Amino acid sequence: MKKELLCIMLITCTGFLLHAQEAERKYAFDNYQRYYQDGQRVHDPEKEKALESLRHSLAEHPYRYHSLKTSYSAKECLEQLTDNGIFTPLQTQEDEFRKDNGFQKPYSTVQGEIGLFLTDAFNCIWKIADAYRKKELPLEKALSDKVLKAILHYGNIELGRPNDGPRFHASCFAIPTAAVNIYYAYLAQMEGAEIGQGRALLREVCDMLKALGLQAWTQPLRHDETDENVVSISRFRNHVWWVGGNALAYRSLLPVAAMYRSIPMIDLLAEVCQRGISMTSQNTYSEAFWTEGFTADGAGWGHGKQCLIWGYPIDGTSNALSILNLLKGTPWSKALNRDNAEAILNFLRGGSWYYYKGYRLPCLDRGSYVYNPMEQSIPYAKMLDNIVTNWIDSFTPEEQKELQQLQVEVKKNRINMNNYVLGVYNGTRWFFNNDDLIKKTSDYHITVNMASVRCDGLESAVNMADEYNFYPTDGLTLFQRTGDEYFRIMGGWDVTASPGVTAREGMNKLTPVTNWRGYCSKYNYAVGTTDGGENAVTGYIFEKMNASDKKDVNDRGNSKGLNTLLYDFKAYKANFILGDYFVALGAGVTNAKPAMEGGIRTTIDQTAHIGAVTVIEKGKEKPLQEGRQSLITFEGQPVWVMQEGKFAYRVLPEFTRKAFVLTETCPTNWIKRNRGNAKKGDLPQTVDILRLWVDHGQAPVNDTYGYVVYTGKGRPADTLPFQVLRNDTLVQAVRSVDGKLVGVVFYPGNKGLEVDNLSLSASSPCVVLIQKEKGKYKLSVTDACMNSALKEITLVFNGRTVIVSMEQGMLSGKPSVIEIP
Incomplete structure (x- = not known):
């Protein structure tokens, strides 16, 4: 039976x-x-x-x-x-x-x-x-x-x-x-x-x-109404599988349409291609044609709101242009309209900031751990060639000159464009849709990749892409002179000691995951401001979350419940760029689960050890000793640590209890970081690393930190050219010694800043950069929460009321710059 x-x-x-x-x-x-x-x-x-x-x-x-x-x-x-x-x-x-x-x-x-x-x-x-x-x-x-x-x-x-x-x-x-x-x-x-x-x-x-x-x-x-009619505009909107690169780059849509001899399919495809060459942003997300691709700040999103500038955004637009190329001379031929041209030019300008001296910036795509020691063209080079060859007439005469000059410099792997005003190709720039602040000069490059709930992190994919993208958007801060300082060591570095990041130690406890949205912060607070020149201010509230836990995510991967060491600590983190001095402040550093194994640390840098490393103590240089060495002397005085040809570092002891420096030779596992390395035969077996960090201990509560990176040439000045005015969870502020430069981060609940002869308050959470030039004050102000309803911020500066209008619509979150007597 x-x-x-x-x-x-x-x-x-x-x-x-x-x-x-x-x-x-x-x-x-x-x-x-x-x-x-x-x-x-x-x-x-x-x-x-x-x-x-x-x-x-x-x-x-x-x-x-x-x-x-x-x-x-x-x-x-x-x-x-x-x-x-x-x-x-x-x-x-x-x-x-x-x-x-x-x-x-x-x-x-x-x-x-x-x-x-x-x-x-x-x-x-x-x-x-x-x-x-x-x-x-x-x-x-x-x-x-x-x-x-x-x-x-x-x-x-x-x-x-x-x-x-x-x-x-x-x-x-x-x-x-x-x-x-x-x-x-x-x-x-x-x-x-x-x-x-x-x-x-x-x-x-x-x-x-x-x-x-x-x-x-x-x-x-999609299991929605578009499954009933795939030959429709709505099919190619508002879904990660059907926008950007996933829509036009990897699908053989045009050959299928021709196979079917379908005029409606090609009618639709031509329209999608043209409308897809556009921009999106947080505050125009629902009405933008595509929810990813080029962003209004000049960068781009892919696979959600990830700053995957070198993947999906280029692939989507590049293939839209290629399809339109194939349709030239046919009844479907289209000219680029003004919106198309502006979107392309904005991306070409903005994208150049994410590339330096022959290298794309690391941790901005899912192939950063693929070992490649050689210089390469900027990833949009082929798209630029197509634009100059086939679409140049869509741009104004001045824009045509710019595109042609850009093409010449791209071919040299050195994009300077020095004849353009600061903030376009060089200087400092706040990428407000992506929580990125970048400073780019001919001598050095700085990136701060911050986190907020407004953006996603960086995806990982086991066996098919980077497997350890846990920290790229946690405040990753990179200092580069040659563009390859980090790429050459990533196969052996400690991921939990990513530069600029506050994290719990425990590299050996990390489990590789597939996470199509990466990690972000729980807070709607990440902000930067600059006028495009040599100075800038940033701030963000960091408490890590899995971006796949957001609502309406349809491709979560397998990361849920794994890697608990990533979570349950918090910090308020600010950065100030004052010429060649980079000042980092942290406050409110708190471990919510002190019983969990692994101390909390803020990594100042983890970079390639290439040149001789010296310590400057009381004005005298000496070689760095082997083994771990404190950055604070027994007398409580800070020392400078300099790497020849690179950068110099020191802590601010009034905010930092314990900090250390170490040079080490680490074994690599390039294949474990990205399976694509299995086909490479020249993988370094070890890497030499210079690492500096602040140790917050196992159970910090409202701890602080402060450190400085000197990015200029030669030795830093014996006396710091700035002073920290405040460093707490309400206000973080720095002022130059001559009083001509002030940077302030105002967090929610603050009551303003009152110190010495400076009084400043703001009506909403924001960052403020004040620069005194030629008898006038230049104020750069940015709303920290990208509030679409916020039309203006009122400052009270030394008793004077100043109303600063905020950018609206697609440009919401962009710095507003005004001058006052």
């Missing part, structure tokens, strides 16, 4: 799974028939003529050709095919999937593995088809029955997979790309099949390739 019951259950489950597969296949083929027929209903002689020309162009020039990745030759791929259309190297893996009903398992890790398995199969088929296109294989071999059966075999597996979870990467990028390129490689035969010619097996394959290709438009399902 039990045996019979078990058999019945197995038959029932098998029947259910087969029914589920057929339902998914039916869904795919119903979509194919629907959108194919929709395309045939619309007629326009000029567009139809252009479509035929596009189809033949795609037959000669494979789309996303770099995606064809297989170690086998076309001949080897053919030899590996059985008469039933199964690749023998993949047979065992397929049997394993079938044994456990893996092809119908709900969305899980196994579905990701199946996606890779199917991608391998379709790349092998594409390899065979491409060899025919290049006349390396005869038609009778390249389009033999076993090749056609392989397309149907693996295609049926793909189309039968469940849609209960996001079928990403393979289903929407890789497999549709292979399918369209297979179709166009056999274009003459496919066109014959479309009018009923050729054998039945070929006609069946033609339908299969169209169904597979359409997944570029349909997958992953």
Whole structure:
């Protein structure tokens, strides 16, 4: 009886799974028939003529050709095919999937593995088809029955997979790309099949390739109204899978539209491309065309509100321009409008700040841990070339000169643009949509990558990207002269000692995770202000949270509940750039879970140890001793630590109890940091590191810190050219000794600043930079909370009321600069 019951259950489950597969296949083929027929209903002689020309162009020039990745030759791929259309190297893996009903398992890790398995199969088929296109294989071999059966075999597996979870990467990028390129490689035969010619097996394959290709438009399902009509503007808005690079860069949308001979698809695509070249921001997020891409501050977002400036934003716009290039000379041809041109120019200017002397800044993409010691062009170089070559007429004469000069400097890997006013390409700049303050000169580069709830962190992805992106947006502070100071050591540095970051120790306790949103702060408070010149002020309240815990996140990864050492401490952190002096202040440093193992520390720097390191004590230089050394003498006096050719550091002992410096040689594990390093043969086995830090102990409560980094040349002055006015959780403030420069961070609940002969208050939380120049005061003021309802901030400066209007709309959060007598 039990045996019979078990058999019945197995038959029932098998029947259910087969029914589920057929339902998914039916869904795919119903979509194919629907959108194919929709395309045939619309007629326009000029567009139809252009479509035929596009189809033949795609037959000669494979789309996303770099995606064809297989170690086998076309001949080897053919030899590996059985008469039933199964690749023998993949047979065992397929049997394993079938044994456990893996092809119908709900969305899980196994579905990701199946996606890779199917991608391998379709790349092998594409390899065979491409060899025919290049006349390396005869038609009778390249389009033999076993090749056609392989397309149907693996295609049926793909189309039968469940849609209960996001079928990403393979289903929407890789497999549709292979399918369209297979179709166009056999274009003459496919066109014959479309009018009923050729054998039945070929006609069946033609339908299969169209169904597979359409997944570029349909997958992953959004489970909203746009699934009912994928050929709609709303399909390409307001969802991380369907905006920016995920919308236009990695999907083979145009080849599918041409495969379907669909005028409506190309009509839509041309509109999406043009409208996607635009800007977004926190306060225009809901009405901006795309919720990621170029941001109003000149940087960019990707995969949510991450400052992934070198990935998705470039990929989205670059491919929009490339598609528009292909449509030039057709009825779909479009000129760039003024909004397009301004968005592009704003990004080219802003993006240049995230690149220095041949190196992109680290920790701004998910490939920062890939070892590459060589200089490279700025990542937008190819896009810039396309703009100058194909779209230069969309810009004003002055902008054209700027673009051409920028192109010349990009080719030299040295972007200076010294003939432009400070704040455009050089000086200081507050990237208000991304919580980043940057100072860039010909001599050095400083980055402060802060955190707030307004932004996401930086994504990690186990086995496919950086695996240790836990701290990049926690206040990461980088000092560089050559641009490679950090890249060369990241394979061996202590991630919990990231420069500028206040964190709990415990590198050995970190577990790599896949987290598509990274980490941020719980607070809506991160702010910077500057007039673009050599001075600036920043402040932020830091208490770490997982950005995947925010509402409406549809791609959380597997980080929830892991790495508890990341959380449960707090700090108020401010930074002041006064010419060549960088002053960092911390207050309210508190460990909410002192019983948890690991002390709290603020890392001053963790950088490459390249030059000789000396200590300056009472005006005398001496070599740094081996082992850990205090930055404060027994008498309580601070010492300077200088690295030859780099920077000098000292603490402010009135705010810092314990601080140390150490040079060390650390073993590396580049592959553990990013699997992409496994293919590299020149990985350093050890790295030499200079590390300085403030030790807050195991149980700090309202602790403070203060330190200075001298970024100029030579030795710093014997006497500091500034004084700290306050350092607490309400106000942090610094003033130059000559009184001409004041920087103040006002936190919520503050009652203003009263000290010596200076009185200053603000009506809302903000930062203020006051610079006395030529008998006038220049005031730079920024709202710390990016409050869209805040129209102005009222300052009372030494008894004088000053009203400062705040930037509105897309520019909300940008510094407001005024002059008063």
